[in-house]
Amino acid sequence: MHRTRVRVIEEALDANNTIAAANRADFDRFSVTVVNLMSAPGAGKTSLLELCLEDLPGIRAGVLEGDIEGSHDADRLAARHVPVVQLNTGRGFGGECHLDANMVRSAIPALPLDELDLLVVENVGNLVCPAEFRIGEDARAMVCSVTEGDDKPLKYPLMFRACELVVVNKIDLLEHLDVDLDRLLSRIDQVNPGVRRILTSARTGEGVDELRGWLVQVAARRRVAA
Amino acid sequence: MHRTRVRVIEEALDANNTIAAANRADFDRFSVTVVNLMSAPGAGKTSLLELCLEDLPGIRAGVLEGDIEGSHDADRLAARHVPVVQLNTGRGFGGECHLDANMVRSAIPALPLDELDLLVVENVGNLVCPAEFRIGEDARAMVCSVTEGDDKPLKYPLMFRACELVVVNKIDLLEHLDVDLDRLLSRIDQVNPGVRRILTSARTGEGVDELRGWLVQVAARRRVAA
Numbered sequence: 001m002h003r004t005r006v007r008v009i010e011e012a013l014d015a016n017n018t019i020a021a022a023n024r025a026d027f028d029r030f031s032v033t034v035v036n037l038m039s040a041p042g043a044g045k046t047s048l049l050e051l052c053l054e055d056l057p058g059i060r061a062g063v064l065e066g067d068i069e070g071s072h073d074a075d076r077l078a079a080r081h082v083p084v085v086q087l088n089t090g091r092g093f094g095g096e097c098h099l100d101a102n103m104v105r106s107a108i109p110a111l112p113l114d115e116l117d118l119l120v121v122e123n124v125g126n127l128v129c130p131a132e133f134r135i136g137e138d139a140r141a142m143v144c145s146v147t148e149g150d151d152k153p154l155k156y157p158l159m160f161r162a163c164e165l166v167v168v169n170k171i172d173l174l175e176h177l178d179v180d181l182d183r184l185l186s187r188i189d190q191v192n193p194g195v196r197r198i199l200t201s202a203r204t205g206e207g208v209d210e211l212r213g214w215l216v217q218v219a220a221r222r223r224v225a226a
Numbered sequence: 227m228h229r230t231r232v233r234v235i236e237e238a239l240d241a242n243n244t245i246a247a248a249n250r251a252d253f254d255r256f257s258v259t260v261v262n263l264m265s266a267p268g269a270g271k272t273s274l275l276e277l278c279l280e281d282l283p284g285i286r287a288g289v290l291e292g293d294i295e296g297s298h299d300a301d302r303l304a305a306r307h308v309p310v311v312q313l314n315t316g317r318g319f320g321g322e323c324h325l326d327a328n329m330v331r332s333a334i335p336a337l338p339l340d341e342l343d344l345l346v347v348e349n350v351g352n353l354v355c356p357a358e359f360r361i362g363e364d365a366r367a368m369v370c371s372v373t374e375g376d377d378k379p380l381k382y383p384l385m386f387r388a389c390e391l392v393v394v395n396k397i398d399l400l401e402h403l404d405v406d407l408d409r410l411l412s413r414i415d416q417v418n419p420g421v422r423r424i425l426t427s428a429r430t431g432e433g434v435d436e437l438r439g440w441l442v443q444v445a446a447r448r449r450v451a452a
Contacts, residue, residue: 040351041378
């Protein structure tokens, strides 16, 4: 008699990953690169997207806006002629503090995937749970405002580890803060060694070109792969 | 035959509220007033507590510090000789993004309740879930930093509604921000009409006396009641 082989199916019960894979397949079919953009509340995600997405050279970019309720950020982006779909977690999703694969899936029919090269998913403002849920994205990035203090990488390490890019925003305020930028950068490196960092100010525009360049690069990855 | 009366037990299945009531009974036994202090990451809860708790006139104050991991804030408070217990949600509680009644219950044996008049529970930095879980507190307060923008009451209304005090912090930075303080204050009032607001700067000390006064007042409520 043959020995019975036990095949361990580790992710069988993780519904989120199953649905994230389905999302990914849909994005792949339309060759849309997806960036999951996360941060604490008010770190400046929307302001940076306003600056980056309006004129992204040769790339058709859109946004899926995640909020508990309202469409404040979506309205801001729409005013800049960025195609945007609002996804609210308050109604039907229990006021969730993060987006998960299933919520994003429910928004896919509303997304003009055939008209996009790049989709940025602006997650709910929260440094904890968004890092725990894959949504079918190609890349994960976070915005960390210097006004939050230089201790955040140590207090929310999972978020900093989950991302391949940390945007350090509001650097125009550094001179008015008791925050040590070098210490912040070294703590980011401590929890996620070698992670790319871009210093920005949505107010002065500093670093915005570099962030735009990163988005172009991420979108190009898929084109090279395709 | 008598008509059968149906008694509806609405909270029977809400384990969190059951445990919160048990916490409350323990706090009551020792006449400890409990404040649940919430905010987004880096809004300045710990800095304000450092300033307020060191010299609270006639009141023995302690802190229960909630974080996902580490004891960064607890160490800061301990250095100011404030009795502090660290509660980490990372180990044993699945890295939760908030404190709930059960987590607080697990910390009660470590708290010197017989040596305290006031216990401030510094919740995990998050504007969503902490508002949904009672922990057995007497009062709920939040810190909202002006650096987060003037739209936060509209985006996280449940948090603003859950609190009887909104501390608007980092007002020393207002002159460097594109944030309209009047708009922020009117939006706070819009989601929670009449809620008390205290404007503070942990950096300049502005408003700290008023916040200290509020803490003294909250602690006195119980004394009057007792």
